[in-house]
Amino acid sequence: MRKAIKYTLIGISGIIFTIIGGMTGYFFAYTSEKGTEYGQGLVMAEAQPTDVINENTVLEFVYNYSDGFSETQQNLPQQFMYGWDREKTKSAYKDWLMTEFSKDRVVFNKSINGNSTQHYVIREDNGYVAVFYRESNILKEVTSTPIESLSDEDKKLFENGVEIDGEKNLIKYIESLET
Numbered sequence: 509m510r511k512a513i514k515y516t517l518i519g520i521s522g523i524i525f526t527i528i529g530g531m532t533g534y535f536f537a538y539t540s541e542k543g544t545e546y547g548q549g550l551v552m553a554e555a556q557p558t559d560v561i562n563e564n565t566v567l568e569f570v571y572n573y574s575d576g577f578s579e580t581q582q583n584l585p586q587q588f589m590y591g592w593d594r595e596k597t598k599s600a601y602k603d604w605l606m607t608e609f610s611k612d613r614v615v616f617n618k619s620i621n622g623n624s625t626q627h628y629v630i631r632e633d634n635g636y637v638a639v640f641y642r643e644s645n646i647l648k649e650v651t652s653t654p655i656e657s658l659s660d661e662d663k664k665l666f667e668n669g670v671e672i673d674g675e676k677n678l679i680k681y682i683e684s685l686e687t
Contacts, residue, residue, distance in 0.1 A: 559594065559609060559610050559611045560590075560591050560592060560593050560611060561585050561591065561592045561597065561611070562585075562590055562591075562611060563587075563590060564584075564611075564612070565584070565611060565612060565613065565614060566582055566583075566584065566613045567582065567583045567584070567585055567614050567616070568580060568581070568582050568613060569581045569582075569583070569618070570616065570617045570618070571618055571620050571624070572617060572618065572619050572620065573622060573623060574619070574622060574623070575622075575623045575624055577623075577624040577626045577673070594609045597609065597614060601616055604616035604617065604618050625641055626673060626674050626675050627641070627642040627643065627671070627673050628640065628641060628642055628648065628672045628673075629641075629642050629645075629669040629670065629671055629672075630666065630669065630670045630672060631667075631668075631669040632666045632667070633647065633650055635654055635655055635656070636650050636651060636653060636654055637654075637655060637658075637666065637685060638650045639682075642671060651682055652686075653682075653685050653686055658685065662685070
């Protein structure tokens with residue numbers, strides 16, 4: 509009789525442990541996939557070519573001046589740069605902050621202490637509206653707008669010169685004179 513009780517207890521214990529093990533396994537499987545869609549945990553490798561510089565890549569250099577203005581230059585890469593990846597390009601331009609890198613475009617930024625050249629004085633030159641750089645007083649351009657075509661009020665403004673800051677503001681102002 510003792511043997512029968514012993515085997516019965518072992519059998520019942522085995523069943524209990526099996527049930528507990530099954531419930532534990534189900535719980536872990538349920539909580540790890542709860543709220544996910546089928547296949548969401550899989551990582552698919554994309555077969556895309558690595559971004560490298562090629563003959564069509566635009567290199568954009570942005571100079572940010574302390575007066576709040578910036579100037580941008582765009583160039584195509586030299587042939588020796590073809591095939592350069594992000595790290596090689598970054599190491600070649602250590603003085604610049606690379607803010608974008610793709611096969612289509614690479615953008616570099618640099619902070620410059622000092623004023624940009626985007627400070628202008630507009631005044632009369634040989635009978636036409638002309639633009640001068642404010643600090644150097646060097647002629648930037650002469651417009652096709654004759655001073656005589658302006659109102660008396662505008663003519664008076666140009667006697668002393670009109671100061672304009674920023675390339676965009678300059679373009680808007682000149683366009684307003686021509687209309």
